[in-house]
Amino acid sequence: MKLTKTLMTTTALTVAAGMAHAEMADSLTLVSWGGAYQASQTKAYADPYKEMHPEVEIVWDESSNEAVAKLRAMNEAGNITWDVVDVVASDAIRLCDEGLAMEIDPDEMLAEGDDGSSAEDDFGDLLVSDCFIPQIVYSTTFGYRTDMVPEGAGAPDDICDVFDTETYPGKRSLEKRPINNMEWALLCDGVAKDEVYDVLGTEEGQERALAKLDTIKDDVIWWSAGADTPQLLADGEVFMGSTYNGRLFSVIEEQKQPVAMMWDAQVFDLDGWIIPSGLPEDRLARALDFIMFATDTQRLADQAKYISYGPARHSSAPLVGKHADLGIEMGPHMPTDPANAKNTFLYNYEFWADYRDDIDAKFQAWLAK
């Protein structure tokens, strides 16, 4: 398998280098998250690609949620059925570590930016793993019910309002995992923003964060699916809750619920493509051809017409326009918009790759008690 993998890589390089007449498979299996996000990818990437190559049959699989486990199982069984997989950056790093994703040479395999910058410069810091092809920047942030803001109190605009049940009574929904929650807790426990991870790396810091979360434990509904918080907000079950900003956009603008965004201390994360290692030659050629097309400047900007996630290329930012159906300007709804990005975090991949198992064990034990 290793041999084929390496052979594939070398062939891939030649293919990408311009041998456009190489044999390409006629089917392409894309894996994504389903819902509005996958719909935006279909409209921005898959449909135009299909128009250019009518012979290609594009199959979607909504398995990104368990992509890492499934790819590992496929690899052990020696039968990879996926061609291009949409995963969050932390999963891409793990897939790369496990040798389950193929390494990418951005300048060889990805299109140049419209402004002439090389792919590597255009994506910049967002290339967080050798295997990862960034697509969007999204953020995990809070939304709140505007009709449940207590009289006399202003709208919540500070992350610490989440922990302030005196001023803002009512339930909150938080994700049932330590990532993000621990950072917010420390931030509101008086830790300076640039010291958060130093503190969180220590036993005392972890206990401190859990102690802070303990103050609101009885007021929290813990979610595990991204759709939970929008539902809880729409039903009035919670006053405020964290989720992905695109989900909140849809609650606010598409479903017209009395909900507003609280962008303070939003945590940026990346989502993008990986190509599984060990694909046969023809399928790999097709996957690379698709990736080259689907991650160019215009395509990334197009996706922002359908969902409020920021394109991962610098060169795409000026091209972001209006929502395709609602006709509203998408810029102000992007997590990267200067007005929204006054106080932000970037998901610390290195830290969580190390501490994920340890802190998760403590967090779950704390939750269960």
Next chain:
Amino acid sequence: MSDAATDPDKIEGPTPDNALRAADQAARPEKVLAADGTPLKRSLNRALRMQKMRALLLIAPLLLFVLLTFIAPIADMLFRSVENQIVSTTLPRTTAALGNWDASQDPVPDETVFEALYYDMFLAAEAKEHTKLGTRLNYEETGISSLFRSSGRKLDDIGEDRIDALEDLNETWEDAAFWFALMSGPEGGEKDAALLDAQRERMAELSGHSYSGDIGFAPAAAISALLPRATRAYTAFAIFTAIDDGDVVAEEEPWEAVKIALSEDLRDPDSISALEDYSGPGAAELRAAQPVMADMPPLDFRQAFLDIDEDWGDTDNWQTIQIYSPSYTSGYFLNAVDMEKTPDGPQFRDEKERIYWLLLKRTLFMSLVITGSCILLGYPVAWILANLPMRTANLLMILVLLPFWTSLLVRTSAWKVMLQQQGVINDVLVWLGLVDDSARLIMINNQFGTIVAMTHILLPFMILPMYSVMQTIPPSYLRAAKSLGATNWTAFWRVYFPQSVPGIGAGSILVFILSIGYYITPEIVGGTTGTFISNRIAYHISSSLNWGLAAALGTILLAVVLILYWAYDKIVGIDNVKLG
């Protein structure tokens, strides 16, 4: 069964019976023969064997199916819970060298361990296996994941000055063909086949795939004796280049590790003295390089690793590697019961990290409650179904079966809508004035919600076996009991109920075993107090990828179910279970 006292064989002495049988036996030939002259026994066996074979062939598809899709995966899962070969296959020489290390004497292992680590890690990094090991060890000691990942990238820089000195001396040391000639020796010369085979095996263990096949290279025996380290490293390089990269060995410049190995060889007194007699390819270049290498300061692998990352000086990291060196480990099982492997033997984890024992108790308790509430709700329904006329019963049966045809997620989500604070039930209670608007009941995201939703979902599994058992109880028994003067309650309790117990038993076993392994419903409506141990298993399978721990938890769950099943058999009797 015959009574012992009247059994003819037991009565000795001259009875008429015995006399007759004795006469029979005397007249009987040695063996009874079939019509064709073969002994009857053999002939019968042959006929039966054919039948048995046919029966076996008939069940063979099912047997194979069960073996392949059920027994084999379970066995594989059980095996994963103890398997731990990744450490010794990725770092074979390091773990061997670590065998003598005693953390209480020396907080950080000595130079030999670090030297072995360098060659092991270099090969592992080329094969991209080192990050897998990092992930594995990170389950035990936080921080090893990034330690391995970052070190893999920087290994090329170790001993740069030596490589520069070598290449400054003579550019031929950068020449792939020269290296190939040096290591292959003169044409027709003796080869070190043992080394080649050993390295093939080592690579196969590392990467998990075969490295057999022609690689167009074999190390010369002479060079292998003269430069043992370099030849070993070059052989690994050659195998990797030919099989994994699919390149020609003679056209590829060897790895940095090969050159470092050569420089170490050239400083070795044994090699220095042997070099004088060496006359194979590259002899002149080796002799020229030898004094230069010998004059360079010794290479401190330990310091080099500490420069890459100071965590290589952390005793805990090394102890973790040492503890997890064996191919099989009890570590996963210890983790699954809230313990951990330490240098001083297994110890309980910190109070704040214990979770699995709590979850196991909770899973068992809640499964029992769910089974109990299924019995309470299901028994009357089954009774009514069994006693109604067939037409009506069939109609009602559809209502019981209806939930089976609805998606599990839909049913669970429906309970969410019903039970949440702004949900149907609370709204009705508030509207009726039974509950104040500000004090709405919390009925979901806790144990209560999980029990309600799971009881509803599992109820058909209780009703169906109860119903089919109750159908077989003749109604005349009850009437007979009453005609003999029993009250309604006595007739039910003494006559009807005992006969329906097998149905309760079957339903309870079904519901209990199903609920013990449930995870979707508790995940959605369980909140923090209503989650089961299966939720953690699912987390370790799909999120943390700690399959060993998931396997250990699964094995424990399986063992608990088997023990309970055994206890049930002892107390109630498994013969007493009927599905119809």
